[in-house]
Amino acid sequence: MLLGFRTKLKLNGRQRKLMAQHAGYSRWIYNWGLATKIKLYQEGIKIKTTELKKFYTNHVKPNYPWQSSLSSRVYQFAFRDLDTAYSRFFKGLGEFPRFKKKGINDSFTIDAGGKLIRVGGTRIKLPFIGWVNSFEGLPHTSVKKVTISKQAGDWYLSLAFEQVREKPQLKNETIGIDLGISDWAYLSNGEVFPSLKPYRQLQKKLSRLQYLNRHKVVGSSNWYKAQLKIARLHHRISNIRRDYLHKMTSYIAKTWSKIAIEDLCVSGMLANHKLSKAVADQAFYEFRRQLEYKCPLYGSELVIVDRWFPSSKTCSNCQNIKQDLKLSDRWFNCTECETHLPRDFNASINLAHYADGLSVKACEVDNADVTIMKQEVINR
Numbered sequence: 001m002l003l004g005f006r007t008k009l010k011l012n013g014r015q016r017k018l019m020a021q022h023a024g025y026s027r028w029i030y031n032w033g034l035a036t037k038i039k040l041y042q043e044g045i046k047i048k049t050t051e052l053k054k055f056y057t058n059h060v061k062p063n064y065p066w067q068s069s070l071s072s073r074v075y076q077f078a079f080r081d082l083d084t085a086y087s088r089f090f091k092g093l094g095e096f097p098r099f100k101k102k103g104i105n106d107s108f109t110i111d112a113g114g115k116l117i118r119v120g121g122t123r124i125k126l127p128f129i130g131w132v133n134s135f136e137g138l139p140h141t142s143v144k145k146v147t148i149s150k151q152a153g154d155w156y157l158s159l160a161f162e163q164v165r166e167k168p169q170l171k172n173e174t175i176g177i178d179l180g181i182s183d184w185a186y187l188s189n190g191e192v193f194p195s196l197k198p199y200r201q202l203q204k205k206l207s208r209l210q211y212l213n214r215h216k217v218v219g220s221s222n223w224y225k226a227q228l229k230i231a232r233l234h235h236r237i238s239n240i241r242r243d244y245l246h247k248m249t250s251y252i253a254k255t256w257s258k259i260a261i262e263d264l265c266v267s268g269m270l271a272n273h274k275l276s277k278a279v280a281d282q283a284f285y286e287f288r289r290q291l292e293y294k295c296p297l298y299g300s301e302l303v304i305v306d307r308w309f310p311s312s313k314t315c316s317n318c319q320n321i322k323q324d325l326k327l328s329d330r331w332f333n334c335t336e337c338e339t340h341l342p343r344d345f346n347a348s349i350n351l352a353h354y355a356d357g358l359s360v361k362a363c364e365v366d367n368a369d370v371t372i373m374k375q376e377v378i379n380r
């Protein structure tokens, strides 16, 4: 797939002057070629652009010493542009070529004489011109040519590049992921995605706003103002969350060949705080949605683990099920084998085992859990 990219350049005075000189050179060549072609045509002579260029190089260029202080690649492209304009005209795709005016679509194209130009970061080494900076990051690629153009007083870099979507080298392993509330996710290899500080701060602000405005008269102008404020904050929070989830899901889908997640965010479902529950639910669905489209993209397999699988209550080492594990228990302490792990870490290992078909004990559903879950569903 060929992608186009255009970005504003950050230039110093000397560079701006060089750009203007090269754009002027390109325009001069184009106009000289067009004028010569028209004149010859009027005298009954048709000339190919390649012949015209040869004549120019041998007989005309030496008379203009200022041109030898600029990149000779620019005039090659100016002749090519003229040729393109003519063939478009003959094919009925465009008007007869017009003379270029200074200050209108000033541009030039440059290459490295067949060598590739490396692109990436916020700097690019242009042939002849040297290093220039850009305001935004450039795609990591290499190109044969670049076009520099001026618009509203600023200079822009444009390039076209082939994007190759290479499938990443995946680890031939299964990763289990347990989504939580205090931390965003625990991975079965021990990695943790912690909660973001700005996210937590905004969440606190949101709860406070909601609390402070609880007595406002619905429909009053004060109520409306407060609602607007709350809506904006919601929006900011969900943006932060989505960005963070994208980072997580891209990393996960590009790294492991098999990925196991829960069917429902059980820990979120069981949380007693209404707000955190809603947030955990949203994050969970967004997390799952992203993985569902990214996994096929990178060639990894997503396994959704049955919601009745007791991932939290099972010991990941001996499969002993601990019925008395409380919601507030942040650690899993096995009474059978002395396994001592953070609750979500233990759960993530169980999810990975489940996806690999390693879980030996049948699932025992805790009736107390079912009661709570039923209640949660009714309350929705």
Ligand SMILES: [Zn+2]
Binding pocket: 315, 316, 317, 318, 319, 320, 334, 335, 336, 337, 338, 339
């Ligand atoms: Zn155990």
